[in-house]
Amino acid sequence: MAEKVLSNKSNLNVLYEDNHIIIVNKRVGDIVQGDKTGDKPLSDVVKAYIKEKYNKPGNVYLGTVHRLDRPTSGLVIFAKTSKVLPRLNKLFVSKDISKIYWAVVKKQPPKNEDTLINWLKKNPKNNKSYAHNKEVTDSKKAILHYKTIKKLDHYFLLEIHLETGRHHQIRSQLSTIGCPIKGDLKYGFNRSNKDAGIHLHAREIQFIHPVSKKPIHIIAPLPKDPIWDACLP
Template sequence: MSKVLSNKSNLQVLYEDNHLLIVNKRAGDIVQGDKTGDTPLSEVAKEYIAEKYNKPGAVYLGVVHRLDRPTSGVVVFARTSKALSRLNKLFANRETEKTYWAVVKNEPKEVTNRLIHFLKRNPKQNKSYAHIKEVPDSKKAILSYTVVKKLTNYYLLEVALETGRHHQIRSQLAAINCPIKGDLKYGFDRSNKDGSIHLHAKKLSFIHPVKKEPLTVIAPTPDDVIWNACTKA
């Protein structure tokens, strides 16, 4: 994975107010600290807030959800404890609309479909296996997809998540023989040069936890040949 990590100068802020900070995560960035010791996006965002608002001392920033390291797109942080607790409830109760874009090489059998699997996580492999029927320790996973564009060698799928499971989109698409471009872990034949996969959290909609108004945030796709082909008219 590329080590060109985010810093406060290249942080892509999509929305901010007194309660929220929403950013466009780059593939390769980690949302929270892990065993790699790389600087997480949460710390970069704290530096950004501290500098922009001239805040002395520790900056509060709550992590609401995460994206896999090789995935890009919308990530929400809470700037207050009140916002964090309310956002946690929104996400737990599935009161959010999450839309992803995924680039796959194989054409799905159906142009649009709703996939239901039971995912069993293997922590040692950091991988989830999709089963048609329930198995011990599995969790039900549901998503809907639509093929929205045919590229020269690939297909662009728009994916709507109904549940939020570990590696859900990666595992479920692989289960229908449509692994995501660059995703070696789930069966794609080669990696992307920068270690990314072509999975992007494109849009997130929810009711603002404090203002109680509808909020929709859209993240531009990364600047590469494949993603640029996806966004061409």
């Protein structure tokens, strides 16, 4: 039986854990893996949590399966064993993991629900992806499905099903239809959020456990702020 825990130790919010997998709810501002900033990555925090909880001697193994942008929040999956890491990677490559995001935007989308297909080209100099309507050199096809699920006082809440996982995909594609995400200065929103984050949250994930073969369905609680609070029923 999988062990489910809720832990806020070291500001770590663990939503699911078993012998093979650990899923956490990333905060705005946390980085998943180390980068040039030198800030402590979430992967190190998770390793420390595992080491202390199970009193493990020596180094703790942890495999990073996927990433979330630093200003976003929500579900991140890590592999606790080298055996399960390639299996999880395969689930992502074969699109056998269902990923749902919530995004808050200022402008109502052109359609209540739609599929966006673009070709994204990353510019490493400014760490930004540009969406094109047709294939260009070094671009990658990006597909997402969105629908408007709630109208707030000044914003709109979108639910997004991500079919491909490209660099800044949701941010870039929503900006292309005139709907930049709240707080996302890089992609056209007019002002930043106080916490330097953006209102994009990896809300829900579903997949078949690669070892136990049991269905896994996790929903990540939203960050606490007035806008996200207004998104709940």
